[in-house]
Amino acid sequence: MSLLHDYWGLLLIIGLMIGLLFPPMLMKGGKPVKQLTPDEANQLIREQDAIVLDVRNGGEIADGRVPHALNIPLGTLEARLFELEAYRHKPIIVNCQLGGRSLSACQILKNHGFTDIYNLKGGIAAWLQSNLPVHR
Structure with a gap:
């Protein structure tokens, strides 16, 4: 099996954490x-x-x-x-x-x-x- 297939849950959690912890970085200009x-x-x-x-x-x-x-x-x-x-x-x-x-x-x-x-x-x-x- 592929790495992505084996660890999809972990990758999803990491992606969600990044999205929650760094929303100000998504603002205009990338500056929080x-x-x-x-x-x-x-x-x-x-x-x-x-x-x-x-x-x-x-x-x-x-x-x-x-x-x-x-x-x-x-x-x-x-x-x-x-x-x-x-x-x-x-x-x-x-x-x-x-x-x-x-x-x-x-x-x-x-x-x-x-x-x-x-x-x-x-x-x-x-x-x-x-x-x-x-x-x-």
Whole structure:
């Protein structure tokens, strides 16, 4: 029997693991979105005047947000990109509740020519857990 025939199950598992572990590599340009911990994000805000883009929906914002964050829900982001034009050449940290929607938002921004984009790893939940300031 051939190697492929004998080890098809193992090869399938390896392929699935690669697909799950490296999805950011499939993004435009092959470069993964930079992931920041809450402390790293807070440092970037302080040192480089980074903008925070919160892509959660209105009801979620009531639970608290990163101070001075701009709120553009993910579902309206492409239609409202003009609101971010002034920040095209500034670092933009994108957050949502847990980090999934913000990763999608990062991809939208990259596809529209924004280059200094970061995803807040763990979202606002991680920010709150790190005891960083929030506006309610």
